[in-house]
Amino acid sequence: MGNETTLDTAQLLDKIRALGLVTVQTMEQQGDETASVAFVPDGQRVQNLTEITDTIRPRPRRRTGTAIVADVDSFIAHVNRFKDGHSALFGHLDIEAKPPIATLTSVLDYHEEGASEAALPRWGQHRTYLEMALHKDLRAWLKVDGERMNQRDFAEFMEDRIVDVILPPPQLLTKGDGEPKDQADGGDFGEKTQDERLAAMASLLGGSFATPSRLSQLSKGLKLTETAKVGSAVNLSSGEAQLVYETEHTDRAGEKLKVPNLFLIAVPVFVGGPRYRIAVRLRYRVFNGSVSWSTLLVQPEVSIEDAFKGACTRAKDETALPLIMGQPE
Numbered sequence: 001m002g003n004e005t006t007l008d009t010a011q012l013l014d015k016i017r018a019l020g021l022v023t024v025q026t027m028e029q030q031g032d033e034t035a036s037v038a039f040v041p042d043g044q045r046v047q048n049l050t051e052i053t054d055t056i057r058p059r060p061r062r063r064t065g066t067a068i069v070a071d072v073d074s075f076i077a078h079v080n081r082f083k084d085g086h087s088a089l090f091g092h093l094d095i096e097a098k099p100p101i102a103t104l105t106s107v108l109d110y111h112e113e114g115a116s117e118a119a120l121p122r123w124g125q126h127r128t129y130l131e132m133a134l135h136k137d138l139r140a141w142l143k144v145d146g147e148r149m150n151q152r153d154f155a156e157f158m159e160d161r162i163v164d165v166i167l168p169p170p171q172l173l174t175k176g177d178g179e180p181k182d183q184a185d186g187g188d189f190g191e192k193t194q195d196e197r198l199a200a201m202a203s204l205l206g207g208s209f210a211t212p213s214r215l216s217q218l219s220k221g222l223k224l225t226e227t228a229k230v231g232s233a234v235n236l237s238s239g240e241a242q243l244v245y246e247t248e249h250t251d252r253a254g255e256k257l258k259v260p261n262l263f264l265i266a267v268p269v270f271v272g273g274p275r276y277r278i279a280v281r282l283r284y285r286v287f288n289g290s291v292s293w294s295t296l297l298v299q300p301e302v303s304i305e306d307a308f309k310g311a312c313t314r315a316k317d318e319t320a321l322p323l324i325m326g327q328p329e
Helices: 009-019 049-056 072-082 136-143 151-164 194-205 212-219 300-319
Strands: 023-028 034-040 045-048 065-068 088-094 101-107 126-131 225-234 241-250 262-268 275-287 290-297 323-325
Touching: 009 049, 034 049, 045 049, 072 101, 072 126, 072 300, 088 300, 101 300, 136 151, 136 262, 136 290, 136 300, 151 212, 151 262, 151 290, 275 300, 300 323
Parallel strands: 065 126, 088 323
Antiparallel strands: 023 034, 034 045, 088 101, 101 126, 225 241, 262 275, 275 290
16 A cells, blocks of 8 residues: 555554543444544544544445435435335425425335344435425416416416417317306216316306417407496395496407406426326406406415325336335434
């Protein structure tokens, strides 16, 4: 090894004792191993000499550290590189956080399985960590979720996001009179297909799904007229009267305005993950001739939970390790 020299813990202790600067105590550990601590003059601070001697060892005593990876593929690759028969995976989803937090963690040197003395504890200091970031496309829709937008802001937003809007299934498109056609009965979403559930939802909401072209048309500008009609009805036998107030919105040509109240988007939930089809409610309000719009995602948490479960299942299957829902100790 040339002129290289090595210095083990015993030699270091001898030199420290010779200087007379510290008091050294040797502590017994499990088996034949020992550890030494030194009480140094600076406030009698305790110093673990192993931490010093480890820096000149040819290799560490054990693996430590947490690798922070960017996607599920990298998570699986890192786990498969270092796992053993006692490694374990942990999945955690906080759907109530803004935005939701989804993580996967592997503890590569996890405790040995079982409660007997034969099942030895381990350090749990070698890990893989993935925070599954929401995709920027979904974050864009969540950012305006439920927010009121004027016509200009709505037009700019839809111009940027129109690529996310998809054609609804044929049975969800409307007839010429604007009424949904071929819709499933609403109320029971049990064993229906996804298209049937969308049709049932439209039926419950009393609306219809818009196409991308119709949304683009709505966002480019409308001149609306609101007409109020007041009428009364009287029951001659009892003298009871009922007051009726109706409003009607018409477009630039004076035609009755038919605005669809639903549309579909397809966006990835997590970075690197598949696209999910999500229904969006569309609302508009007219005040003094000005129009305001708002979009509201329909149960986005269902898609987030499904995407997270899919990632967890894939990690479990491709690493052949147990998956525990929660966070490691």
